[in-house]
Amino acid sequence: MITRRDFIKYSLQGIAVVSSASAAIEIINPSKLFASKNEKKVRWGFLVDTKKCVGCGLCVKACKKENEIPYDANVSRTWVERYVLLKDGRVVADAPKAARDGFITNKVELGHGKFEDVKKEDIEKAYFVPKLCNQCENPPCVQVCPVGATYQTEDGVVLVDRKWCIGCGYCIMACPYGVRFFHPSYGTAEKCNFCYHRITKGMKSACVEACPFGARQIGNINDPNDVVGKIIRSERVDILKDEFGTKPQVYYLGLSKEVR
Amino acid sequence: MKSHIWRPLYVVIGIVALILIARQFIVPKEFGVHERGYMYGWHNKADETFWKEFKVKYKSSEYCKDCHSDNYSSIKKTPHAIIQCENCHGPAIDHPENPAKLEINRSREQCLRCHLYLPYEQSDRSKIRGIDPEKHNAGIECAACHNPHNPNAGHKGHKHSHAEVK
Numbered sequence: 037m038i039t040r041r042d043f044i045k046y047s048l049q050g051i052a053v054v055s056s057a058s059a060a061i062e063i064i065n066p067s068k069l070f071a072s073k074n075e076k077k078v079r080w081g082f083l084v085d086t087k088k089c090v091g092c093g094l095c096v097k098a099c100k101k102e103n104e105i106p107y108d109a110n111v112s113r114t115w116v117e118r119y120v121l122l123k124d125g126r127v128v129a130d131a132p133k134a135a136r137d138g139f140i141t142n143k144v145e146l147g148h149g150k151f152e153d154v155k156k157e158d159i160e161k162a163y164f165v166p167k168l169c170n171q172c173e174n175p176p177c178v179q180v181c182p183v184g185a186t187y188q189t190e191d192g193v194v195l196v197d198r199k200w201c202i203g204c205g206y207c208i209m210a211c212p213y214g215v216r217f218f219h220p221s222y223g224t225a226e227k228c229n230f231c232y233h234r235i236t237k238g239m240k241s242a243c244v245e246a247c248p249f250g251a252r253q254i255g256n257i258n259d260p261n262d263v264v265g266k267i268i269r270s271e272r273v274d275i276l277k278d279e280f281g282t283k284p285q286v287y288y289l290g291l292s293k294e295v296r
Numbered sequence: 297m298k299s300h301i302w303r304p305l306y307v308v309i310g311i312v313a314l315i316l317i318a319r320q321f322i323v324p325k326e327f328g329v330h331e332r333g334y335m336y337g338w339h340n341k342a343d344e345t346f347w348k349e350f351k352v353k354y355k356s357s358e359y360c361k362d363c364h365s366d367n368y369s370s371i372k373k374t375p376h377a378i379i380q381c382e383n384c385h386g387p388a389i390d391h392p393e394n395p396a397k398l399e400i401n402r403s404r405e406q407c408l409r410c411h412l413y414l415p416y417e418q419s420d421r422s423k424i425r426g427i428d429p430e431k432h433n434a435g436i437e438c439a440a441c442h443n444p445h446n447p448n449a450g451h452k453g454h455k456h457s458h459a460e461v462k
Contacts (some may be wrong), residue, residue, distance in 0.1 A: 087418070090410055090419060090420050090421035098383070100389050102354050139406065139414065140405055140408040141412070148395070159416070161416075161418045162416035162417075163418040164419055173428055174336075186337040186339075188332040190331035195339075195344065200340060232350070232352035233352060236348050248379045248410075290418075
């Protein structure tokens with residue numbers, strides 16, 4: 037006959053043995069530990085050197101043709117912005133036709149059919165800034181998708197499933213960088229994906245390939261020998277709209293505070 | 297319990313069952329939570345294959361090198377070596393099968409992408425030799441005088457060097 041005291045004693049011992057054993061398994065799971073130690077996952081990152089960009093727009097042209105974005109539609113997966121700071125303190129900026137044809141005039145487009153003919157002597161500073169999808173580590177566009185049509189791959193690229201997208205446009209509103217738009221032919225959300233079909237084959241993105249000046253670079257930033265990863269780790273790089281907490285993976289050299 | 301309570305309940309159960317059965321057929325097998333977890337990785341895995349197999353159109357100058365070795369090697373000796381063939385000739389796609397002939401973009405606008413002078417000191421644009429297209433032989437194709445494959449050769453039919461031209 038088991039006494040009440042013994043029953044409580046044995047059951048407490050039993051619980052202690054079982055829980056400590058299972059806790060030990062949880063703590064030292066050799067296969068898990070091995071996997072995390074040897075983690076060499078690919079993470080695509082992008083580097084834009086704004087000082088090298090001359091605003092030729094060959095990247096935009098290549099992107100549109102490579103990714104089958106209707107050439108004359110006023111939408112693009114990537115674009116180049118021109119910022120002109122005038123001596124009177126004003127900032128004028130434009131990206132005519134996403135800079136598909138480059139910047140082949142002094143006149144800065146102000147919108148509503150208005151242009152400003154900027155004189156050389158009025159310029160305080162002026163430069164070009166290429167823009168594309170930041171492939172954020174915390175992509176707000178993916179969080180808001182109600183149907184699971186946009187998602188992040190293991191290597192950090194955010195893709196859109198054209199078959200599954202219902203065209204609600206939540207993701208277009210959610211992106212703080214305004215990189216998403218509706219594809220004129222499919223009516224589904226569209227965005228830059230670092231040319232996923234190229235980078236997964238060992239090629240460079242079409243815009244990177246097209247840039248004659250090396251202003252755009254792409255690489256696996258988790259690879260310790262990667263050129264882009266090295267620059268991001270060792271040089272003074274900046275990201276866009278840090279305050280949104282999206283952790284963008286497009287890094288900029290020579291960014292200025294006027295850039296939005 | 298009375299049947300007027302049970303009957304609508306059966307209808308609701310029937311609708312739910314129907315939705316669950318239909319879901320089995322409509323939702324792809326590979327749809328689910330993948331590497332990036334529920335928040336970022338809830339998707340159809342098969343769509344990744346769609347994007348990976350998207351058609352490559354720009355093949356880079358290395359693709360042109362073997363057949364057009366003359367043009368490839370000559371442009372490599374000039375400042376235009378940094379420009380990919382496809383930037384002026386269009387995407388190679390499966391050339392020479394498809395398309396059989398590539399474009400030759402000789403437009404002034406193509407050259408002006410870099411060679412319209414813009415006084416932007418903070419950008420390398422101001423360091424490229426540029427023109428004012430309204431003053432510099434307006435209306436004439438740049439290629440009429442300048443060879444884009446050998447821009448340093450000076451003017452065709454002229455003796456003076458390029459450096460004299462402003």
